[in-house]
Amino acid sequence: MADANNLDLLVNAQDIREIKFVESPAPQEADLQAGEIFVRVEKFGFSANNVTYAVLGEMMRYFDFFPTTERGWGKIPVWGMGRIVHSRHAELPVGTRMYGYFPLARAVTLRPSEMTLTGFEVDRGDLAQVYNQYWLNSADPFHLPSNEDQMLIFRPLFFTSVFLDDYLADGHQYFGAQTVLVTSASSKTSYGTAFMHARRYAEQPVAGRCAMVGLTSPGSRPFVEQLGFYDRIVTYDDLASVSSDTSVVIADVAGNLDTRRQAHEHFGDNLKKIVTIGLSHWDKSQTGTLPAELDAKTELFFVPSWIEKRQADWGIERLVGTMAGAWQAFMADVDARCRLTRATGPEAVTKAYHSMVESRSKPDEGSVLSLWDDAFA
Ligand SMILES: NC(=O)c1ccc[n+]([C@@H]2O[C@H](COP(=O)([O-])OP(=O)(O)OC[C@H]3O[C@@H](n4cnc5c(N)ncnc54)[C@H](OP(=O)(O)O)[C@@H]3O)[C@@H](O)[C@H]2O)c1
Known part of the structure; x- marks a missing residue:
């Protein structure tokens, strides 16, 4: 596969044991619409949570975040790190790095609808708001630069x-x-x-x-x-x-x-x-x-839904303060509880996917994956 191409993992909505990769040409800057960014999905955490996104893909609309034209198939969302490779957005230059919700893919085109204090939002209609917020590393209070891979696993x-x-x-x-x-x-x-x-x-x-x-x-x-x-x-x-x-x-x-x-x-x-x-x-x-x-x-x-309720009850300052205090305490000794396993490329990601679906994962391990071979170089 040419590195210039994008690669998406699709799951069969009727039988999540079946997956396939779909290759498509990656856009150049001139192919983007005004206001769009093209983001390389550098790496992402992978756990039973992502398998649940696949199981409930149609029922809970997890497949609606990154739609595919292939009927009967869906894209599994992942929480990961992205970096902008092409931009037609005035406030989001090439090289900007962010944490957020991506498809299990090499890259994705996003259309930010609004800049926020910590990054930007994408308007996805009535899909739950917390999945539509992207946190720029430069303004993200929960980003752990020295322990980024553990952060990818545990944050959601x-x-x-x-x-x-x-x-x-x-x-x-x-x-x-x-x-x-x-x-x-x-x-x-x-x-x-x-x-x-x-x-x-x-x-x-x-x-x-x-x-x-x-x-x-x-x-x-x-x-x-x-x-x-x-x-x-x-x-x-x-x-x-x-x-x-x-x-x-x-x-x-x-x-x-x-x-x-x-x-x-x-x-x-x-x-x-x-x-x-x-x-x-x-x-x-x-x-x-x-x-x-x-x-x-x-x-x-x-x-x-509960976070939205608490944001209304408490206000944003108390909400973020509560999350930050707990996060620091929990992540202080996370290395003692969770050994990282890293894997790159379509074959290794396929193996990790099947292992998680068949529940062969070990509780003391945390998986960080990427479809880019040089992700951890
Ligand atoms: N409602 C929400 O908003 C929300 C948000 C986040 C996550 N979740 C859900 O919480 C669930 C847990 O996600 P997670 O990512 O935290 O899970 P995880 O760390 O990947 O753990 C998966 C667990 O599956 C169990 N398991 C079942 N069969 C197994 C087998 N044969 N061999 C080994 N382990 C087996 C094990 O627990 P035991 O051996 O202890 O049973 C294992 O620790 C997911 O379904 C996720 O979607 C829900």
């Missing part, structure tokens, strides 16, 4: 954790439950939530507050144990060891319907609420229907 996941902790605790007083059960406890989104919970109650003994129990698979358990963030860790097959006299709210990051059914049978009326966050066990997320009673207790946590 940890801010979900920050607001999920707030949603459960201050937003809903844990729905009146004594214990939060967090599924997929080894996922980055889950253990970030446990980190926030532990930080919130650092001075308070477990007896006087809502406890957080991590539910995980036997293979992930040693990793979760050494984190030290949860009050207790239980494997899925041992859920019954949590007393059914305890009232619980489930923060469901796994989306495994078998676990939900099991919890319903075990806790009965003591299961107060299921807050659905993710589908890290995506292949177990459609195993039959759930009892209507259980459906009635289930609600979706969609972080963009």
